[in-house]
Amino acid sequence: DFPTLKEWVAIESDSVQPVPRFRQELFRMMAVAADTLQRLGAHVTSVDMGSQQLPDGQSLPIPPVILAELGNDPTKGTVCFYGHLDVQPADQGNGWLTDPYVLTEVDGKLYGRGATDNKGPVLAWINAVSAFRALEQDLPVNIKFIIEGMEEAGSVALEELVEKEKNRFFSGVDYIVISDNLWISQRKPAITYGTRGNSYFMVEVKCRDQDFHSGTFGGILHEPMADLVALLGSLVDSSGHILVPGIYDEVAPLTEEEINTYKAIHLDLEEYRNSSRVEKFLFDTKEEILMHLWRYPSLSIHGIEGAFDEPGAKTVIPGQVIGKFSIRLVPHMNVSVVEKQVTRHLEDVFSKRNSSNKMVVSMTLGLHPWIANINDTQYLAAKRAIRTVFGTEPDMIRDGSTIPIAKMFQEIVHKSVVLIPLGAVDDGEHSQNEKINRWNYIEGTKLFAAFFLEMAQLH
Numbered sequence: 001d002f003p004t005l006k007e008w009v010a011i012e013s014d015s016v017q018p019v020p021r022f023r024q025e026l027f028r029m030m031a032v033a034a035d036t037l038q039r040l041g042a043h044v045t046s047v048d049m050g051s052q053q054l055p056d057g058q059s060l061p062i063p064p065v066i067l068a069e070l071g072n073d074p075t076k077g078t079v080c081f082y083g084h085l086d087v088q089p090a091d092q093g094n095g096w097l098t099d100p101y102v103l104t105e106v107d108g109k110l111y112g113r114g115a116t117d118n119k120g121p122v123l124a125w126i127n128a129v130s131a132f133r134a135l136e137q138d139l140p141v142n143i144k145f146i147i148e149g150m151e152e153a154g155s156v157a158l159e160e161l162v163e164k165e166k167n168r169f170f171s172g173v174d175y176i177v178i179s180d181n182l183w184i185s186q187r188k189p190a191i192t193y194g195t196r197g198n199s200y201f202m203v204e205v206k207c208r209d210q211d212f213h214s215g216t217f218g219g220i221l222h223e224p225m226a227d228l229v230a231l232l233g234s235l236v237d238s239s240g241h242i243l244v245p246g247i248y249d250e251v252a253p254l255t256e257e258e259i260n261t262y263k264a265i266h267l268d269l270e271e272y273r274n275s276s277r278v279e280k281f282l283f284d285t286k287e288e289i290l291m292h293l294w295r296y297p298s299l300s301i302h303g304i305e306g307a308f309d310e311p312g313a314k315t316v317i318p319g320q321v322i323g324k325f326s327i328r329l330v331p332h333m334n335v336s337v338v339e340k341q342v343t344r345h346l347e348d349v350f351s352k353r354n355s356s357n358k359m360v361v362s363m364t365l366g367l368h369p370w371i372a373n374i375n376d377t378q379y380l381a382a383k384r385a386i387r388t389v390f391g392t393e394p395d396m397i398r399d400g401s402t403i404p405i406a407k408m409f410q411e412i413v414h415k416s417v418v419l420i421p422l423g424a425v426d427d428g429e430h431s432q433n434e435k436i437n438r439w440n441y442i443e444g445t446k447l448f449a450a451f452f453l454e455m456a457q458l459h
């Protein structure tokens with residue numbers, strides 16, 4: 001009578017679209033998960049997270065965070081698992097070949113929103129725990145769970161909760177495990193020991209708060225879009241090199257030993273390129289590709305608010321526009337130093353244009369990079385468990401994206417954090433036709449069970 005992945009995927013727990021219907025679904029999702037953990041024998045607390053103020057003045061309730069505990073034997077180590085049960089939006093009309101909220105198996109692949117990000121891995125951990133229950137075996141370690149429902153919306157209010165629970169819920173925790181990313185291969189398991197951070201910028205250029213007719217005003221204005229395009233064009237060159245002065249100053253120097261870690265990773269570049277449907281990457285070797293995803297910063301331009309982006313040929317001059325870009329940060333870059341460097345650079349470029357428009361730069365998100373010590377006990381336990389279940393050594397990888405909670409745990413709770421992904425490189429998290437392979441889901445469950453046993457031995 002345990003929940004299946006199909007039942008969990010059927011709950012439309014979208015945290016990104018701030019509408020009451022999805023919030024209700026999120027509350028239902030968290031209630032179902034709390035009930036599951038209770039039936040597993042855990043002591044469960046659903047923490048009220050208050051409400052979220054939206055930019056349009058609306059307020060929406062934040063789904064509760066689940067804190068659960070199973071076992072408190074002082075002779076055993078305590079492993080805390082973090083996961084999230086909210087999902088990215090999914091719209092069947094938009095490229096999905098099956099209903100995103102109906103888990104559908106095709107050729108051993110389980111398609112559905114949240115299948116790999118992150119409902120499948122959370123359920124795999126729960127299944128591993130329940131396997132010990134079913135076999136009437138004592139759990140080898142004490143287990144804690146922290147499960148949230150707002151990760152895809154930026155883990156709203158979670159940092160405050162972690163801070164508040166630092167000396168309570170987290171006081172007895174020895175190790176933290178997250179399973180919220182993917183392998184770098186289709187078949188070879190991985191352990192993740194680092195993620196990049198992210199600093200997200202908005203640059204607003206404003207002439208007035210209404211658009212202009214380009215026949216009536218074109219030729220006599222400093223156009224906001226022309227200013228903005230020049231600003232955005234000044235950020236990165238065609239080889240991907242970021243042009244903000246000083247931005248590379250604090251990037252950790254590259255050592256020979258580190259290069260060898262990239263050499264050891266199996267990555268079929270041709271397959272990677274083909275499955276990504278990209279004609280050519282900026283770099284030609286595996287080592288360069290991995291380094292530019294994991295250990296060097298990158299700058300991406302995301303969009304322009306206020307731009308005319310519909311089909312057709314409207315002859316408008318937008319009166320104000322907001323450019324959006326972000327810089328993925330790596331050790332040892334500092335968020336506030338980056339904020340100053342970017343602001344100064346944009347101000348310099350803008351002042352050289354002698355524009356009469358107003359420019360405002362703001363950093364709306366500052367997430368730190370995270371890197372762990374791969375000699376920590378739980379890394380050894382995860383490696384041994386992978387050998388047992390998969391009969392191979394894992395790829396030791398980093399992730400080019402950002403999992404803010406990893407750094408929060410490291411900084412606030414001061415505990416070792418490991419990422420043990422279960423999904424394959426082509427699972428399509430955040431994309432249409434997200435899936436988890438049946439094989440990954442089942443072997444992943446075994447991996448977590450083996451990990452508990454290894455942790456018990458090594459603790």
Ligand SMILES: NCCCC(=O)N[C@@H](Cc1c[nH]cn1)C(=O)O
Nearest residue numbers: 180181182198365399401402403
């Ligand atoms: N493979 C794990 C993906 C997790 C993820 O997508 N995180 C977001 C977090 C974020 C960063 N800036 C804004 N949100 C990401 O884009 O990396």
Ligand SMILES: [Zn+2]
Nearest residue numbers: 117118151180
């Ligand atoms: Zn996720």
Ligand SMILES: [Zn+2]
Nearest residue numbers: 117152429430
């Ligand atoms: Zn996600």
